[in-house]
Amino acid sequence: MRQFARPSLGLLSRILAILLLTVIIEFGVSTLLYERASQFSVRDDEARRLAEHLVISRRLIAERPVAERLAMAAQLTTDRYLMRWEGRVTSPPPLATELAGMRRQIIAWEPALASADLRLQLTSPGRRSVVSGGLRLPDDSWVYFRTRTPIVGLNLTTERILQALAPAVALIVMGGLLMQRTLQPLRRLAAAAEQMGSGTSVHVEEEGPTDVVRVVRAFNTMQDRIHQLINDRTQGLFAVGHDMRTPLSRLKLRADAIPDTQVRHAIRGDIHEMEAMVGSLLAYLGGDDDPENPAHIDLAVTCATIADDAADNGATVIYNGPDHLEMVLRRSAIKRAITNLVDNSLHYGTRATLSIMVDDFWVYLNIDDDGPGIPADKTDLVIQPFVRLDPARQRDTKGFGLGLAIVADTVAREGGRLSLSNRPEGGLRAQIMLPRR
Template identity: 55%
Template sequence: MPIPSPSLGLIGRVVAILLFATLVEFGMSTVLYERASQFSVRDDEGRRLAEHLVIARRLMAEHPREGREAMARSVSTAHYAMAWHTVAPPPSDPALSEMRAKVLAWEPVLQSSPLRMRLEPATTGSYVSGAAQLPDGSWLYFRTAEAIDSLDQSRNRILIALGIAGVVMTLGGGLIGRALRPMRLLASAADRFGTAEAAPLAEEGPTEVRRVITAFNRMQARIQQLITDRTQALAAVGHDIRTPLARLRLRAESIATEPVRDEILEDVAEMDAMVGSLLAFLGGEDDPEKPVLADLAVLCATLADDAADHGRAVTYVGPDHLEHVFRQLGVKRAVSNLVENGLHHGEHVILGLRREPDCVIVRVEDDGPGIPEDLLQSVLEPFVRLDTARRRDTLGLGLGLAIVCRAVELEKGKLTLSNRPEGGLCAEIRLPRPD
């Protein structure tokens, strides 16, 4: 069974951690830098404004009222625009309370009369404006000629800086992904381990990863050799056992006493079935058979007809033709085992076949005693025989359903067992259809 991939793999986690740490550090640094820059700009602006206000206020206070408008224009500079009015300005903006306090601290003479400061919106920031009251109650208005950065502009710069950092970290994550690519290949090789598709993995990547791959390749080679040795030994043992069984069958057929001959032949058949099931189950994970496009309906109908020719009640229900890509020998053995299992424990078997949008379903139903609900999964394990639910004269070692499971797994399908409401067992094979 394929190993499910986690929602966030090793590469993703490494990149996410690095990205998060970098963005936090870069973001905090940028915010602190922006704030420090703003404070520095406002400090310089406040000191220059305080000096200019002291001089301009003194000149305006000494000048006659009828000439103060012209005087205000004359004391304007490239940095400050000055004007004279008798109307009082709006109250101070709380956002400039700190800057106002510093202006008054730098030039204490300005504390003798009201000083109001505000922010005026501009296209690229805000102007600092306000007014200082003269001794006669009129007001000297001022406004900076250059706008200072607003909060939105600072936020935009921070977002741009974070975006650049994110792009850089994403590129770095891509490099990390390339460095850890052998780990993904190792996971895929481990998933294929024990099958005909298994092959040594290229030893590449960082030193630590190469060491893991080298160890994996050695382990795979050792286990593959053990499987090969076991398969060869089983084949030799099977041949050696079946040879005397064949001789015993021939000799038994020459026995004149019919009851004794039949009992001996039955025992020989049971031993032969045991050897066959053992060889099929313990033959290793190799899969020399390749999937081909074949008619599954013809296969199922042929199995049913063969059983009927031997006087056994097997009925095929399904289409005349249904082409599907599958391993013919493996699927035939699986369906045949299910049919034999149903006939051993019931009188009549229905072999059904149907096509669905995403899969092909083979269903084998019998009219036997069924299986207790709590044992439906246990019976799929090798060497398990539930004598309490089945007859005791069943041939084999309890490997029939285990062999079916293995054949279905090779097709990436699923085998499920359930009890029929009217009695008996239902075995269903779901074979996925190719996209």
């Protein structure tokens, strides 16, 4: 029975839906805060204190004779409020519409001011505002007042800004969490792609938005095909290696029966070259499927052994370095890589020197020779597979030109890198950098 995927919104649709949701919520919260700010533009304690001072000042000034009202107004002046009385007023102070809410609030707390024709106006000496205005006395004279400290806008610059920012921050966090959940399949896909690059097969669950599910499904299919191709190639390599080594072994036996010593040695040399070609090709193409696991080895002893073996065969190879250096490496692979570099040095020069230097993070293994070196602009090219720099000498070279490529792959699998450089005194230096673990 075929199962159909549950219908799901695409990635773009989900992002648009999340943005729309955050905009709607932000609009609603901002509107609510704006309405509250317009209704309560002054802090409650400041408005109540002003109302109490006005009702007391109006009563005391109204009870005094006209000649004493100026003095009484001066006595009622405090560090918060400035009071002033005027007997004749040609025109009353204007009534500020933006302070209508504050006026209603003051009258609600002190109903005695309802008949005083309370007038309020706003002055702004900067970003913070003070309130001024007037009160009508029963004899139609006026008492003017002004706050000496700003009382309007204090909460708009501190508390209400924080209140306005709080929902925005909350929406950003909520949107980020939703986006993180939406993009989680893509992160799993990226992690699987990285593991796939190191040769590990990882099946990614097909979930999430429709677009992401299609990408994950295509990745899983591609991964299966790639691993199938690698498996087919590996099996083919094993078959080719077995089939070619068998006739080569028969040729060795038949070459031993040749009475002419010179011809026999020439034929055995050709057979050895064919074996080297087959071995290098199989090592390069089958490198990712090497079953060898890293183990503790003594790299210094390995290098010294390679130098001694070469010396036993009549070559001049010298080792300079510590007596012991424990590392975790693939024993056979790293030994084959160092041997390839030594053989390459002896092929183009007359002697080779192995040296090891160590710092806190890296181990530097240098193989120096006295050969002709490599042009500076070709040091990266020569590491590429199937590349030889001197076409005239290709037929004099064993293998397919895979020696340095195999070394580079082997060192990369150990987390290091291979570099080639010309020595100032002449010759080539091949340097292997391995991380200390």
